[in-house]
Amino acid sequence: MNAVAIVPAAGSGVRMQQNCKKPYIVLAGQPILCYTLSALDLAASIRSIIVAVSPGDEELCREQVLRRLKLRAGVCIVAGGERRQDSVRNALGALTGDCDVVLIHDGARPFVTSEILDRTARAALVCGAATAAVAVKDTIMRMAPGVQACPEPLAREELHAIQTPQAFRPDILAAAHEHARDGGVQATDDASLVINMGLPVALVAGAYENIKVTTPADLVHAEALLKTLG
Ligand code: CTP
Numbered sequence: 001m002n003a004v005a006i007v008p009a010a011g012s013g014v015r016m017q018q019n020c021k022k023p024y025i026v027l028a029g030q031p032i033l034c035y036t037l038s039a040l041d042l043a044a045s046i047r048s049i050i051v052a053v054s055p056g057d058e059e060l061c062r063e064q065v066l067r068r069l070k071l072r073a074g075v076c077i078v079a080g081g082e083r084r085q086d087s088v089r090n091a092l093g094a095l096t097g098d099c100d101v102v103l104i105h106d107g108a109r110p111f112v113t114s115e116i117l118d119r120t121a122r123a124a125l126v127c128g129a130a131t132a133a134v135a136v137k138d139t140i141m142r143m144a145p146g147v148q149a150c151p152e153p154l155a156r157e158e159l160h161a162i163q164t165p166q167a168f169r170p171d172i173l174a175a176a177h178e179h180a181r182d183g184g185v186q187a188t189d190d191a192s193l194v195i196n197m198g199l200p201v202a203l204v205a206g207a208y209e210n211i212k213v214t215t216p217a218d219l220v221h222a223e224a225l226l227k228t229l230g
Pocket residue numbers: 007008009010011012013014015016022052080081082083084085087088106107108109212213214
């Protein structure tokens with residue numbers, strides 16, 4: 001298998017409420033993005049990595065992240081965009097050469113394992129598109145923004161928390177992004193763009209440990225996970 005990984009890491013981390021941007025927040029001596037890239041580097045399916053960073057942060061990423069790591073995979077840095085899907089699209093523009101699968105993994109998910117990455121890439125080879133997911137633990141209710149009461153309870157056994165990695169055949173991912181741009185479709189992940197185009201996405205087992213570091217409480221959780229996972 002010959003997979004290229006795209007790592008969106010160009011967000012501003014509004015929910016984290018810190019001065020330091022999320023990918024560069026240090027956990028146990030290393031920026032979060034170092035853990036993420038090291039995990040991707042261990043996956044047998046991945047031959048190269050394209051990282052999307054905030055425009056102007058290219059040197060920061062080289063200095064604070066890449067310089068600390070000795071990665072087997074080739075790494076290229078591109079400038080991200082306003083929304084996550086713009087960052088992924090910019091990274092898609094930097095794809096060179098043939099690959100079987102494009103694997104997308106959030107820079108803010110440092111605890112992914114090579115097993116999850118390779119499992120997701122293999123599922124995409126078979127199904128065209130695949131995403132890691134876990135069963136939701138909370139009861140989820142739907143309520144429109146601004147509405148004060150009467151949420152609609154949803155059946156928990158039907159609900160899945162969608163994670164990254166997500167993996168796609170390159171033609172499907174390119175078509176989904178083109179379709180989204182033409183139709184003004186917005187989504188917080190790439191599997192949603194594929195589903196919006198009417199194509200199926202396979203769910204593969206993610207992990208509860210594969211958290212997206214999003215709020216200050218997640219930093220505490222991440223520190224604890226680092227101690228237990230080693
Ligand atoms: N991301 C990106 N480009 C953007 C927005 C997000 O590459 N314009 C990346 C983030 O850096 C992160 C991943 O997409 O690795 C998932 O996004 P999220 O957790 O929402 O991070 P932020 O957008 O940075 O956080 P927030 O939404 O709280 O501002």
